[in-house]
Amino acid sequence: MKLLNYNIFLLAVIYLIWMPLVIADVAETVVAEDAFKQAMEFYKQNDFAEAKSGYEKAATQEHAEAQYYLGLLYDIGEGVPQDFIKAVSWYRKAAKQGLVQAQRAMGTMYRDGKGVYPNFAKAKQWYLKAAEQGFAQAQFNLGMMYNYGQGGSQDLAQAEQWLKKAAEQGLVSAQYHLWIMYRDGGGDIEQVVAWFRKGAEQENAAAQAYLALMYYQGEGVTKDLAQAASLYRKAANQGDFAAQYNLGMMYEKGLGVPQNLVLSYQWYAVSANRENEMAITALEQLKTQLSPEKIKEGERLVQQWTKKHTQ
Template sequence: MTSASRGYAPAQYSLAVLYDEGRGLPQTDTEAKRWYLPAAAQDHPKAAFNLGLFYENGQGVAKDHGATLTWFMKAAELGHAGAIYNVGVVFDQGKGVKQDLGKAFEWYVRAAEKGHVSAEHNLGFIYENGEAPGGQDNIKSRGYYLRAARRGHAKTQFSVGLLYDTGKGFDQDSRKALRLYLKSAEQDHAPAQFNVGFVYEHCEGWSGI
């Protein structure tokens, strides 16, 4: 705690995490916030991001969309991929701001460039449904979806499975669809579990892959 008290941002952040998660110290949101704040003030990106989560979830503070965006923006400016993605979500869903799909798209692109898998999934969805600035683009949609699916993103594995199942944007391939459903289902994705059950119950010859 000495380094944290002396103003060393990494130590302040680490101490905040211990209070936040109750690891070796009593779990207390108040103390966690107390130590996240000075670390974030010294441009510690993870501390700023976690403060955004505190205000988003009402964790130890009243929910505050404005404060949420302020801290996410600060962390995003410091290069935190999760914060960049979450700023996109704020504009995508209109959380405390006017909904702006164009801005959401721009932030998702920035997050995807940093390898954020949920941003890749969202961009795949946006291109698939014609919500990107240039309209529908199945090639770009497929590219983003495949990147996220290969990295184990359960929701994307299910989405790509559906595309193989229906032949939308992909050559129809029921076996590839089922493989992806299974991978998604193994991560407890409920729609994928339903589809796997449906295939085995109603489709003859599907004893395995």
């Protein structure tokens, strides 16, 4: 009986010591999460100084996402002076906790030599950690390193494998680079068309623009200039400056649409406003063919489009 009472007493002592520690740990976790959520609200409002304060509060309590976003602020210089060394320091803390965004960021810092010496081998290691967790952007980055032979010999099979994993998750940049690989070396172009079509149906501007290019060139699909123009228009209305330029060119030449130099002016000008050099050059050349009245009408359309699509 005495032994039993002693064991009960011992358990009670352990409980009394352990429970406050558990409660304190839970409380710290709640405080860190609340600070992070508040910081994210400030970040969305472009109040980077307040966001930084919240991220720091959570990051010092080992909140991985807060550590990542604090690194991001230093990486791009929002609310703080740009400091790649500090960015790497915070990215690394989050990456070691397994946060895929931070692992990918570490890969990019080593690839580009920002805050660390360039090291393709380490870049691939970090990209791989995130890629193996299914992070599409890291899968794309890893695939491109294999494609260019960075950090080792070129390995197109590995490149295709990782790009395909990212493409299957809907990453349009991976789908595009697979298209280039398949075009040059043979491959399933129909699959690329299917990916672009799915993305286009989901209003992805890049997918719409790439699918438009396939219709324009007749690659993987039957050539259809009207369909190309339609898809370029959808992407252009979402702000894709390359699609805006291409649509302007189609109106100038009457490809897939009736020739209309005023509409051509509109789309060249909208694209030129995004500092697209090709559009700037095309617009200057087009102005020599238009009367002052036509240019005025084109400018009216530009203002009308800008007001509608930048609200």
